[in-house]
Amino acid sequence: MTKAMRPVRRAFTLVELLVVIAIIGTLVGLLLPAVQSARESARRSSCSNNLKQYGLALHNYHDTNGYMPSGAPTVPWGSPALSWHAYVLPFLEQQGLASKIKFNSGGDERFRDAGGGQQVRSVKLPVARCPSDSSITDQDGWFQSSYSGSLGSQRTPSADGNCNQYLGFAEVPSGGADHGNAWNFKDISGVFSRLVTEQKGCSFNMVSDGLSKTIFMGEILADCNDHREGLWSFNGMGNAHASTIVPINTMTTCYDSQAEATTKNVPNPQCFTKSNWNYSWGFRSKHPGGAQFLFGDGSIRMIQETIDHTTFQRLGGRKDGGTIALDD
Structure with missing residues (x-):
């Protein structure tokens, strides 16, 4: 075939390229949501x-002690006391870290290692972080957690008297x-206290509603609480304890709560802030539509944020007589 007879290759037209x-x-556009969904699922x-x-x-x-760890037994106010997270370290395969904590010392000395240098309270513990909350920030050298123990249906009044109403939240007997x-653990609705004078925490026989029907732990967003120290401190309500009085996923933007209040038509939006403990001491997550919870029988349940609020509160109580089961 001669050069003149060879077929001419036609280039793409602009229209074809745009198509x-x-x-x-x-x-x-079709694949991206599927990829994002798969990543969130992981x-x-x-x-x-x-x-x-x-x-x-x-x-x-x-099983070892006959009871669970209490919030912070017999500790003076103003002293960074150990939270229950610290006491379960040996059972999370963290014996080495636990050995660095001075359980019988007071104040910051509890968290200083034998060399006097590294602050144990800043050690990052992967099991205590949920990867969905990628924006979580540590504060003042305190490692922040994604999980809190449940106080149950426990009131958490705000320090601001002008914002000390529950703004429409239902409230079962708490x-x-x-x-x-509390002076006595019997005054606690859930399975964890924040501060009691007793050395012992809740035992399983105190959960009369049933282990499979009682929330023990749940997901939180530590950045949505201004009253936080860290994973190790009982005083850090953003890490150690949360209440089921607050509906799931109430306030999840943390740093733009006023805009969220407008979107959700919240009454008294000036009170919709992380400094209002009526809102901030609740369970929440970055998962769409709900948060995950550990129940007393060891099961993990995803509870939707649309759950009946009274039902959610009763799931937090260990002895309110409301033996409510979630549908699997």
Whole structure:
């Protein structure tokens, strides 16, 4: 075949190129949500596994001691006391870290290692972090957690008297100790206290509603609480304890809560802030539509934020007589 007889290759026209680009864009648009969904599913599974490990640790602690760790027994105010997280470290395969904590010392000395240098309270513990909450920030050298123990249906009044109403929240009969501070554990609605004078925490025989029907732990967003120290401190309500009086996923933007209040038509939006403990001491997550919880029998449940609020509160109570089961 002569050179003159060879077929001429036709280039893409601009229209054809634009069509191809449009098709690729459409395919990317269709695939991206699926990819994002798969990634979130993996993150959610990781968060669930973390809670599962905590569940095993709490059961092993209980088997060893006959009770769960209390919030912070006989500790003076103003002193960074150890939270229950610290006491279960050996049961989370963290014996080395636990050995660095001075359980019988006071104040910051509890968290200083033998060399006097590294602050143990800044050590990052992977099992205590949910990868879905990638924006979580540590504060003042305190490592922040994605999981809290449940106070149950416990009132958490705000320090701001102008914002000390529940703004439409239903409230079932709760424990008699605001913020979970009690002289006696019987005044606590849930399975964890914040501060009691007793050395012992809740035992399983105190959960008369049934282990499979009682929330032990759940997911939180530490950045949505201004009253936080860290994973190790009982005083850090953003890490150690949360209340089921607050509906799930109430306030999840943390740093743009006023805009969220407008979107959700919240009454008194000036009170919709992380400094209002009526809002901030609740369970919440970055998972769409709900948060994950550890129940006393070791099961992990995803509870939707649309759950009946009274039902949610009763799931937090260990002895309110409301033996409510979630549908699997």
